[in-house]
Amino acid sequence: MIARSFTGLAAAPGLATGAVLIYRATAAHSETSADPATEQSRLVRAIAETDATIATHEAALRAAGQTESAAIFAAHRLLLNDHGLRERAAALVREQGQAAADAILAAAEEQAIELERLGDAYLSARAADVRAVAMQVWRALTGAGGLSQRLVTPSIVVAHDLDPADLAGAPRDLLRGIALAAGGLTAHASIIARSLGIPAVVGLGDEILAAAADARTMVLDGDNGLVLLDPPADQVARLRARPRERAPRGAVARGPVTTRDGRRIRLLANVASPAEARDACAEGAEGVGLLRTEWLFLERPDLPDEEEQVALYQAVAAALPDAPITVRTLDIGGDKRLPALPLPREDNPFLGSRGLRVCLSRPEIFLPQLRALLRARAAHDIRILLPMVTTVAEVRRTRALLEQAQRQLVAAGRPFAATIPLGVMIEVPAAALNAGRLAPEAAFFSLGTNDLTQYTLACDRGNHRLADLYQPLDPAVLRLIRMACDAAHHHGRPAGICGELSGDPQVTALLIGLGADELTCAPAALARVRAAVTATDTRAARDLAERALAAEGPEQVRALLGHTL
Ligand code: PEP
Ligand code: MG
Numbered sequence: 001m002i003a004r005s006f007t008g009l010a011a012a013p014g015l016a017t018g019a020v021l022i023y024r025a026t027a028a029h030s031e032t033s034a035d036p037a038t039e040q041s042r043l044v045r046a047i048a049e050t051d052a053t054i055a056t057h058e059a060a061l062r063a064a065g066q067t068e069s070a071a072i073f074a075a076h077r078l079l080l081n082d083h084g085l086r087e088r089a090a091a092l093v094r095e096q097g098q099a100a101a102d103a104i105l106a107a108a109e110e111q112a113i114e115l116e117r118l119g120d121a122y123l124s125a126r127a128a129d130v131r132a133v134a135m136q137v138w139r140a141l142t143g144a145g146g147l148s149q150r151l152v153t154p155s156i157v158v159a160h161d162l163d164p165a166d167l168a169g170a171p172r173d174l175l176r177g178i179a180l181a182a183g184g185l186t187a188h189a190s191i192i193a194r195s196l197g198i199p200a201v202v203g204l205g206d207e208i209l210a211a212a213a214d215a216r217t218m219v220l221d222g223d224n225g226l227v228l229l230d231p232p233a234d235q236v237a238r239l240r241a242r243p244r245e246r247a248p249r250g251a252v253a254r255g256p257v258t259t260r261d262g263r264r265i266r267l268l269a270n271v272a273s274p275a276e277a278r279d280a281c282a283e284g285a286e287g288v289g290l291l292r293t294e295w296l297f298l299e300r301p302d303l304p305d306e307e308e309q310v311a312l313y314q315a316v317a318a319a320l321p322d323a324p325i326t327v328r329t330l331d332i333g334g335d336k337r338l339p340a341l342p343l344p345r346e347d348n349p350f351l352g353s354r355g356l357r358v359c360l361s362r363p364e365i366f367l368p369q370l371r372a373l374l375r376a377r378a379a380h381d382i383r384i385l386l387p388m389v390t391t392v393a394e395v396r397r398t399r400a401l402l403e404q405a406q407r408q409l410v411a412a413g414r415p416f417a418a419t420i421p422l423g424v425m426i427e428v429p430a431a432a433l434n435a436g437r438l439a440p441e442a443a444f445f446s447l448g449t450n451d452l453t454q455y456t457l458a459c460d461r462g463n464h465r466l467a468d469l470y471q472p473l474d475p476a477v478l479r480l481i482r483m484a485c486d487a488a489h490h491h492g493r494p495a496g497i498c499g500e501l502s503g504d505p506q507v508t509a510l511l512i513g514l515g516a517d518e519l520t521c522a523p524a525a526l527a528r529v530r531a532a533v534t535a536t537d538t539r540a541a542r543d544l545a546e547r548a549l550a551a552e553g554p555e556q557v558r559a560l561l562g563h564t565l
Contacts (some may be wrong), residue, residue, distance in 0.1 A: 014199030016177030065275020108134030277319035287323035289520025309372035355388025377417035435487030449499025485515025508532035513545030
């Protein structure tokens with residue numbers, strides 16, 4: 001018997017088996033209103049209660065070093081405490097005699113519609129956040145249960161989407177996995193699932209809700225984006241027998257990694273905070289391959305100044321003494337915005353002021369970061385990585401700013417490093433196509449396959465409707481990876497891969513065959529990737545790469561990798 005299977009996006013790794021729980025957030029219904037004064041004080045109490053709950057989630061994630069997820073809750077608190085939202089809800093109670101529960105939903109809906117009307121992808125996503133926080137207040141007022149009340153046995157939750165608070169508040173021993181119809185890899189639910197270590201597959205489409213309705217059990221493979229309904233025992237056993245399941249927990253391998261035939265591959269980690277750098281060290285990383293600095297700045301009302309940045313980079317470096325720490329300069333724009341740095345609205349933000357483009361146009365922001373990096377390098381092996389590089393001229397302009405930063409430090413009498421390796425991210429097709437020109441300007445390449453896929457295939461990485469098209473294994477993307485690695489090697493530079501692809505052990509041999517010298521991935525994926533590197537034979541990997549490059553499409557590449565069951 002073959003199970004019904006569904007493919008979505010592999011949002012959080014791990015294998016989950018369990019009963020199926022279809023979850024629909026409780027439909028809001030109208031409440032009977034008491035007198036306005038009572039409703040008003042109920043509203044104030046419910047908002048305070050909700051704020052405290054969200055603050056608890058935020059603090060727990062921050063204490064666990066999950067900066068990115070904590071920032072989502074920090075943003076929710078800002079929305080909840082927005083004066084306009086509270087005032088409007090209070091006015092609906094006072095002036096129209098509405099029940100507090102109805103008033104908060106109505107006020108949030110008005111705000112959400114306003115945000116959506118602005119036609120900006122980022123603000124539309126904030127509309128969903130406003131609705132989510134209002135729904136929490138509504139639950140506090142009506143006593144309606146969220147996910148935590150529905151979960152009574154260990155289950156895999158199938159839903160259209162999940163609010164961050166629903167997810168963070170659910171009992172971990174009962175929430176085995178998450179299968180969502182909506183969502184992309186960078187959606188809030190995906191980020192939080194990864195932080196909490198809950199296997200997740202997202203972007204499955206609404207079919208999953210109908211199909212799962214009559215299923216009793218489910219297997220969810222968060223590594224491969226696969227969901228199986230009522231699978232037969234032998235199929236479950238095959239999935240369980242994969243190397244991931246055999247890897248002994250706790251026994252972390254360390255030290256230099258080589259392929260079976262002795263080719264050295266550097267294994268580094270992607271991190272967003274000092275705590276994640278400590279996780280990376282615990283998981284045996286040889287250093288940090290990508291420190292996403294924007295996450296350090298995300299929830300703050302102001303940008304950290306030079307001193308604070310020096311301390312942040314030193315704190316990350318202290319977690320991995322003597323190891324290389326690759327710090328990516330501020331990468332905002334597209335769907336990433338900082339409250340401290342509002343950017344003008346653009347019709348196509350992913351094709352607009354993003355990454356290095358923003359920094360080059362704002363030296364007052366870029367120079368302090370460059371100075372902080374030069375200073376941190378005085379005591380640590382810091383390397384700089386530039387995001388969203390498109391042209392050689394951009395790298396030269398950055399180098400000129402770096403020299404200006406050095407002159408400023410001399411004038412200020414600050415100790416700093418005289419030289420610092422300047423690496424270039426290859427995540428725009430133009431950079432891969434022109435890699436032969438960029439390589440002499442760069443100390444190393446780091447290939448951002450997340451964006452490289454989005455730009456090569458003209459396919460928004462966060463749009464689950466395009467998930468069929470968003471395929472990092474498309475031969476067109478692989479060809480650009482090969483091109484960039486070849487150009488790096490021709491000029492004696494190392495090439496690393498830092499997109500999500502490098503955390504997939506099934507792709508490791510292919511990436512090595514295409515020419516990757518470094519693989520940099522989430523700390524949690526390091527052990528599996530390490531095992532995959534040591535199992536790789538370079539000659540066979542090159543052969544595999546040739547066949548993948550000649551393949552017709554991503555399905556054929558996946559078949560070559562044994563990616564399908
Ligand atoms: C990438 O684009 O592959 C990458 C690593 O950068 P980010 O995901 O932060 O855009
Ligand atoms: Mg990128």
